[in-house]
Amino acid sequence: MLLICTALYAEARPLIDYYSLKKNTAITKFQVFQNGEIKLVITNTGSIAAAVAVSYLCTLYPPGASDFLINLGICGSGSKRNAVGSLFFINKITEEITNRSFYPDVLFRHPFKENNLITCNRIIRDTDFCMTEEQTDFNLFDMEASGIYQAASYFYQPHQVSFLKIVSDYGIKDNPTSGKITGLIEKNTKDVIEWLHILTNIKGGKIPEGEIFNPQEESYIKEMAKQLHCTASMEIQLKQLLHYYKLEHGGFKELLDELRSGKAMPCKSKPEGKRYLEQLKERCM
Template sequence: MPPSVNRMSGCNGGFVHFIVALPAEAKPLVSHYRLKRRPGDDAFAIFEKEGISLTVSGIGKAATANAIGYTQVLYGKRRNSVWLNIGVAGHHAAPLGSAWIGHKITDAETGRRWYPGICFRTHCPSAEIRTVAQPETEYALDCLYDMEASAFAESACRFSTGELVHCIKVISDNRESVIWDIDPSRVSAYVEGAIGIILHTKQALRHLAAELTPLPEVDTAPWTARWHFTAQQRLQLEKLLRRWRVSSGDRVLPDPPNLERSRQVLAWLDGLIAALPVHLPPAP
């Protein structure tokens, strides 16, 4: 049997993490995706099923940042997962229940700004979100007001690329309907009303994230079991095995001949790759 090239990496590029502040915001998502509460003693209420997690962070920037860090570690420190912050926000005039995606996030306290890259066709309008420390009742600027988005953007962008980190906010209060009138059932109803938009966004982002799924790692174990490679040679071996996989279209390697030294093995692999015809396939 020739040594194999592939080994399952166990990495899934399309994992989706929802972060919400309130249980009432979580309820429609838990119900729609049929998520199950994680058993055990977690620092946050976390619901999950295969490929999706939902963390209820609590209100405010610190709670959000902590929830994201906790979730990232809990789910195996995956790179380039999708992170979605779903919640309610205020706006001076936008209709109650309307859903918006954030195209600019400003931390009102520090002035720091983030610009989430929107690389897909959205199903809702976009707006700036200003994250404030206290509930906003003046709505002085033409933007959405929330209490988590800036911390969400800052923290999630440590673990994923900005194009996969987005906030969807549903209007719960405006000048006609003040924030103090909100109750949990209305919050749930607002989020429920935006499920279609959330679903579309999640799918679009998952599709993008799949492009970043790394190729499975190459398996050097059968080679290192048979020959002794220095650390430098191991890197060369990995590189050659990756080149073979890409250049050959993932063909199975032929049996290595009887070679004594690792240097000869590397040269044999290099020669094998050099002998492959080079055809660049048309772009998809």
């Protein structure tokens, strides 16, 4: 699943159009658009609103190891070296109010320039541009990223969360129009979509828990544990043995059938089950 977060509808529109996302009218707290594995939430502005939206969506649709969250939106720039309309991949987010920094893991290749970002809890106007000398390495600023990162970190690993920011201004004079915002996003949509396509084809590199055994094997193990009068700890041992055996031999049903042949099942007692487990252990080596 790909979860895309934008603060404003104007930021989301090009992606809603491209992916033909449809509004999920069952969700009323936030505007959510979706199509299959892609979900887009409009969080509204501010890091708290953004954090709540992320938590809400992640609770409704808990992410797995191969899922990603993308925050796409406009940002201000403290430096005029960053042209309006240029897109940056964020590698460091600093929350202005606490001065805490967060670092999404940049493990996968991407075609964008990287930059760092400061999340403020107010609109930065050109008149109150007040970066201190120490802050000059913070080139970009927005109002959501730190909230999104902190909320997402309860559900995602640091490499599953990415922030793409497009420079819209150098401190706002007048609020930008929806048309201007959508235009800035549209200018970068092709590159973003190409990268999202690559990203969503990456497997998370982890076999989700519980997939070691298929449902049939799971029920076979449960039945076996019952017949052996396994305690909780014996059942863990049985599972570990069969896990190892499966990795070495591809399956374990034949092993259990072979060991079971000629034995009366279920076992009469726990000690008998224990002896059986020992035999199984020797056979697994």
